[in-house]
Amino acid sequence: MRLTEIFSSKSACTRSAGIQRPYIIAEAGVNHEGSMDIARRLVDEACAGGAHAIKFQTYKAATLASKDSPAYWDTTKEPTKSQFELFTRHDKFWKGEFEALKKHCDSAGIEFMSTPFDVESARFLNDMMDVYKISSSDITNKPFIEFMCGFGKPIILSTGAAHLHEIAEAVEWIEAKGNPLALLHCVLNYPTDDVNAALGMIPALRQHFPQHVIGYSDHTLPRDMKVLEVATLLGARILEKHFTHDKTLPGNDHYHAMDKDDLAHFNASLDRILPMVGPFTISALxxxxxxxxxxxxxxxxxxxxxxxxxxxxxxxxxxxxxxxxxxxxxxxxxxxxxxxxxxxxxxxxxxxxx
CATH class of the missing domain: 3.90.1210.10 (Antifreeze-like/N-acetylneuraminic acid synthase C-terminal domain)
Known part of the structure; x- marks a missing residue:
């Protein structure tokens, strides 16, 4: 399944189709820690676990955060107190590295993606991706959203920490440019407690924006992957979750990421759950x-x-x-x-x- 196929099909679960299998994005982010060997391993393991795509992040600390940028994550897990300091440790990959990763993804049979956080990276990533992802942190960044819409490709926008009127405003900006759009419910806590996952926002987004694809970007601890199962049953067509090769590694996004075994477990659960649901029709079996x-x-x-x-x-x-x-x-x-x-x-x- 290619990500563009999600945009060409109906955005929500239809009565006849029932719950559809979601498109799964393994969010590797910068969990490669600046190593191409680890980045390639992440690609291979995401593919082995059954992800449809693997997504990295492309940024330079100097264009992403000021030096006075406090942490908003759990500092008992990632003790770095400054965003600028953390991003400086993880901003070494640039155009050449991502071109190499794109080739590796093509060989492995998994779709390559990376979230750009500045104009320069958005430009050079255009030749490598069919769909642009916009971070929750940029949901109010009108000039950057409109810039990425200018490439004429589908947009995935995460909605973390946003009120409905902020989401609606961003949707208007994108609709005005004519780009196909997917909205991913997201909670900007790292990690997100299960009780704060607020999965009810998935059907709420479907109600408010029925013309667009709705999905979920997850920051809960993987545990038994039940949060993603529930998100699927609530109609999420795209699932995104942080991904690592080693959940025991300290800091960054490893501590709330899934690994290939978690991903394989989730896919096996879907194999069992989706036939239980069946089509949204009523008739004797x-x-x-x-x-x-x-x-x-x-x-x-x-x-x-x-x-x-x-x-x-x-x-x-x-x-x-x-x-x-x-x-x-x-x-x-x-x-x-x-x-x-x-x-x-x-x-x-x-x-x-x-």
Missing amino acids: ESEAPARRNARRSLVAARPIAAGAVITRDDLTWKRPAHGVSPREIDAVLGKRARADIAEDTVLQWSHLE
């Missing part, structure tokens, strides 16, 4: 045919009925199986005459009546 025939009831003679007698209500009861005239037809049966003698406890057939 083929597997229920024996029950329809044997657990439902037929009209039955409550007492002997003589040939020629007019059938009355007292002549009838209803019992299993449903091999004869259905009780729904009782009004059509009453007043008819018996064609021949009908013994007590006979399952009534239309051939018994004239």
